[in-house]
Amino acid sequence: MNVIQRSAAVETAGYMSGFGNGFETEALPGALPVGRNSPQRCAYGLYAEQLSGSPFTAPRATNERSWLYRIRPTIAHWNSLRPRAPGLWRSAPCEEGRDLPPAPYRWAPVPVPQNAGSFIEGIRTVTTAGDSDAATGMAASLWLCDRSMTDEVFWNADAEMLLVPQMGTLLLRTEFGRIHLAPGEIAVIPRGVKFAVDVEGPSRGYLCENYGGAFTLPERGPIGANCLANPRDFLTPVAHYEDRETPHRLVVKWGGRLWETELPWSPLDVVAWHGNYAPYKYDLRRYSPVGPLLFDHADPSIFTVLTAPSETPGTANIDFVIFPDRWMVAENTFRPPWYHMNVMSEFMGLIYGQYDAKPEGFKPGGISLHNRMLPHGPDVDAFEGASRAELKPHKLEGTMAFMFETRLPQRVTDWAAGLAERERGYEHYGRALKRYFDPARP
Known part of the structure; x- marks a missing residue:
């Protein structure tokens, strides 16, 4: 389906x-060439540039590319790059945290410090998994920032970026157009797409760098054509360009390192584009959950919003899973998440509200990590309450938790391990669970 901004509703929304x-x-009217991608002379004196997110020979269903018609091509933005200090940003493989024993971990919300800096300066990596050069795995980070990226533009050549804001609103100025982003929404910036982040006051959020195949919608299987995340609710920006001949800093992440250079103009100069490789946003509150209607407990995979596949069918490089408002109606069933160990490692965050398996200790802005084949489940208060509750239909409201889930073990960085907000002794929460076994009482 080809869409050009003709609908008044679409133009008003900007998506x-x-x-x-x-x-x-x-x-600009007529900036898109008709019937050809790279004409001999583009309208308005623009340059044609293709941005490919997949190999040229990828099958049609997975082939990702967009044609950009811009004031200058990216190669004209290229000056000699110099190394830039990464701060607390890390990429996989990362040798930090090797001496941290395998265990569940949890962190209280990390406050945004004064003079935290821009989005790029404020990224602090919590876990890494896999190998960015091998295009497998991920990194999970926080951003803590309070300054807009004025005259500074970034692109990530290593990873697709999933942004999950928890506090403060953002304006993402991308090559493809502008995206307004608030808590309860997410945005995905594909590999190689240039963008800048403007903030209004302090901002905190969760960042997932996906080193593997691009995020896509999970298959619904027997669910059929509807529910979960519906394609129509994902929004892609309409074209918007900057024609500013003022000095800019260009920052590039490549090979697990940061590089930078100076430009005499803004590189966000795409006047028109067409294709299927572009940034997008999604409001998590539009997710249509499904669940058990009579008894038992479905796997959390029923709450998958996006999945990044691996070479093994049914095993994701990353799943992005949410736990939104929903009804709990199952009869004779322990309703919170059950005790379990599994092959996926789970980085969890809470955007707002209360999480039913950890009603007291897990706060908005906090983090938990339950790694591959390590035990986890409800704390004693959640277990005792759920075991004795009268099982009437109950609606969980005002809550939004999520998981970055990967098949790979996640290594905790030195920064995250040393935080005062890390809850020492959290791994022992299971010790408070009482023994109830009595062979004389079926």
């Missing part, structure tokens, strides 16, 4: 809807 569609959009 086009649909996931994985082919879009076309222009900020």
Whole structure:
């Protein structure tokens, strides 16, 4: 489906809807060439540039690319790059945290410090998994920032970036257009897409760098055509360009390191584009959950919003899973998440509200990590309460938790291990669970 900004509703919103569609959009009339991608001379004196998110020979269903019509091509933005200090940003493989014993971990919310800096300066990595050069695995970070990226632009050549804001609103100025982002929403910036982040006051959020295949919608299987995340609710920005001949800093993440250079202009200069490789946003409150209607407990995979597949069918490089408002109606069933160990490692965050398996200790802005094949489950208060509760239909409201779940073990960085907000002794929460076994009482 090709969409050009014709609908008044679309133009007002500044977005086009649909996931994985082919879009076309222009900020100046006639900027998009008709019937060809790279004409001999582009309208308005623009340059044609293709951005490919997949190999050229990828099958049609997985082939990702967009044509950009811009004031200058990216190669014209290229000056000699110099190394830039990464701060507390880390990439996999990372040797930090090797001496930290395998155990469940949890962190209280980390406050945004004064003069935290820009989005790029404020990224602090919590866990890494896999190998960015081998295009497998992920990194999970916090951003803590209070300054807009004025005259500074970034692109990540190593990873697709999933942004989950928890506090404060953002304006993402991308090559493809502008995205407003608030807590309860997410945005995905594909590999190689240039962008800048403007903030209004302090901002805190969770960042997942996906080194592997791009995020896509999970298959619904027997669920059928509807529910979960519906494609029409994903929004892609319409074209918006900056024609500013003022000094800019360009920052690039490549090979697990940061590099930078100076430019005499803004590189966010795409006047028109078409294709299916573009940033997008999604409001998590539009997710349509499904669940057990009579008894028992479904696997948390029923709450998958996006999945990044691996080479092993059914095993994700990353799943992005949420726990939103929903009804609990199962009869004769322990309703919170059960005690379990599994092959996926779970980085969890709470955007707002209360999480039913940890009603007291897990706070908005906090983090927990339950790694591959390590035990976890409800704390004693959640267990005792759920075991004795009268099982009437109950609605969980005002809550939004999520997981970055990967098949790979997640290594905790030195920064995260040393935080005062890390709850020492959290791994012992299971010791408070009482023995109830009595062979004389069935």
